[in-house]
Amino acid sequence: MGFIKHIKEEFQVIQERDPAIKTPLEVLLYPSFRVMIQYRKAHKLYQNGHYFLARWISQRAARKTGIEIHPGAQIGKGLFIDHGNGVIIGETAIIGDNVTLYQGVTLGGTGKETGKRHPTLRDNVMVSAGAKVIGSFTIGENSKIGAGSVVLEEVPPNCTVVGVPGRIVKRENRKVPRSDMDQIHLPDPVLEDIRTLQKENEALKSKLQRMEYQLQEIREEKEKNGL
Numbered sequence: 001m002g003f004i005k006h007i008k009e010e011f012q013v014i015q016e017r018d019p020a021i022k023t024p025l026e027v028l029l030y031p032s033f034r035v036m037i038q039y040r041k042a043h044k045l046y047q048n049g050h051y052f053l054a055r056w057i058s059q060r061a062a063r064k065t066g067i068e069i070h071p072g073a074q075i076g077k078g079l080f081i082d083h084g085n086g087v088i089i090g091e092t093a094i095i096g097d098n099v100t101l102y103q104g105v106t107l108g109g110t111g112k113e114t115g116k117r118h119p120t121l122r123d124n125v126m127v128s129a130g131a132k133v134i135g136s137f138t139i140g141e142n143s144k145i146g147a148g149s150v151v152l153e154e155v156p157p158n159c160t161v162v163g164v165p166g167r168i169v170k171r172e173n174r175k176v177p178r179s180d181m182d183q184i185h186l187p188d189p190v191l192e193d194i195r196t197l198q199k200e201n202e203a204l205k206s207k208l209q210r211m212e213y214q215l216q217e218i219r220e221e222k223e224k225n226g227l
Contacts, residue, residue, distance in 0.1 A: 009077055010036050017080045017100065031065035032081040042071035073107075076123070090118035096141065102129040110135045122157065
């Protein structure tokens with residue numbers, strides 16, 4: 001009964017978050033759907049100590065879908081992996097409910113340390129294409145990770161992170177990421193800094209021109225007075 005429930009949940013998740021879906025049967029073709037069904041089987045085997053069989057199922061799923069999920073990872077309901085090729089989820093990763101991952105995302109560890117070594121993603125987190133979240137720390141609920149970002153430290157809830165290394169550029173973003181699925185319109189701190197410098201440069205140029213004009217007036221006044 002639990003397996004049928006998982007299938008229904010995966011159908012609902014993909015139909016809700018991918019506008020490209022035209023018919024329900026298309027869901028069966030999605031790598032996200034296929035890999036999550038196999039993950040649920042493998043995870044149950046892993047919990048019962050059948051490590052080889054669990055890894056065998058997960059590796060077969062990885063070869064077929066391009067998505068590698070270690071059977072030891074803990075994943076809540078509603079995970080959606082859009083396109084998915086190149087996604088890697090490590091053994092001690094913990095993923096909350098209604099999380100969205102795009103292609104090329106890595107939830108990885110930092111080395112050969114033991115214990116918890118992969119990130120924890122709280123509910124409603126979105127990780128955009130090509131982003132890498134590396135290490136044992138938490139990404140707070142409702143946060144967004146921008147495309148290509150490399151996140152190496154804790155992120156509070158309701159934040160937006162961009163860049164290499166990742167920097168928090170927006171706090172208390174109240175929109176739930178799965179409601180808009182927007183991985184493009186994120187703040188760009190580098191561009192904002194450049195625009196600020198441009199404005200300051202224009203202000204300095206204007207000030208310099210005024211000073212040159214005043215100096216020229218002084219020179220003309222001196223020449224006029226024979227000084």
